[in-house]
Every structure is written in structure tokens, then in C-alpha cells.
Amino acid sequence: MIVDYTSYDAVRAVLGVSSEEIDDDVINLPLYEVMLSEDLLDLSDSIQTDFITVRDIPVGTQTDIEKRFVRVMQTYASYQVASTLLGSVALFAPKDITDSKASVTRVNDPFKTLKEDVLASLVYIRTRLLTAYDAYSPTYAAPTAVTRTFITSTGLAIDPVTNE
16 A cells, blocks of 8 residues: 555645645555556565565664665655656646635646656655665665667768858
8 A cells, every 4th residue: 555655645745735636545546556566666576575674663673774764765655656646636636726715726737847846856766765775785786777868969060151
């Protein structure tokens, strides 16, 4: 379950929404749990079981390395679930929320820059998680980073002004 790794409120905090906009039942849908689980499997076959083991150690007896691993994993899970939710959040997060006296209206596209920010933070915290897990489990071999080059350019063979 998602609550094994993070809280519903933490996911909402990443997105900057309230429980009225995205309730617990939406975040708890199995598809978000599967996406988180598969993402963690990409990192390591054992990271999930190691996390549950360390998380269940009484707080006063955890080492600093174990505490860091738990905190970073919880943060990573919040960002990972939030990034998955971003694909459809604009469809179910209401634009107007009102009660008898107060109302909230969002700008036309409140999630425009949020997606980029969440994904950038997810990449950053993923690196931190891999570092924390490596410190916790020195036998763990972190996956190698893949650098993709999408666009390249080369200079012109001749100068278009002088034709040389």
C-alpha cells in the first residue's frame, strides 16, 4: 500500500492541493501503488523489503544511516506518486471550491510549471535515495545512469555570408 511508504497528505503537499481536491481514495487506487512498486523495483529488487525492515525498527534504535534511508524513501515515494498523479490531476482537481462564504479559484492552468518542478525534484531525490540505500546496503550496486542525447548540432560546412 502507498501508506507503507508515504502519507496521502505528503502526496497532496507535493502537488499543492487539499483533500477536497484529491481525496485519499484517489491516491489509494491500485494503479498508483503499482507504479510506485515498479519504479522501486527498477532501483533494486530488495529496496522495498529493506525499507519495510528498517522502517519497523523502533525510532530510538535506528542508526543515522537507517533514519536517512527511511526519510529519503518516504520523500521519494511522495514525489513518485505525485508525479504519476500529475497526468490527470487537472481533470479531477476542481477549478472552483466554494462553501457558503469562502471560495477558491485557481488560474487557468495551475499545474503548468508544477509538472516540471515535481519531475526535477523526483530526479534529485532519486539520486539521494540511491545514495542513502548504498550507505545502508553497501552490497547494493546502484544502476548506472543513462545519459540520453536527444538533439545535437554541428556547425555549417561553409559560412553562408562569405560562401567560404
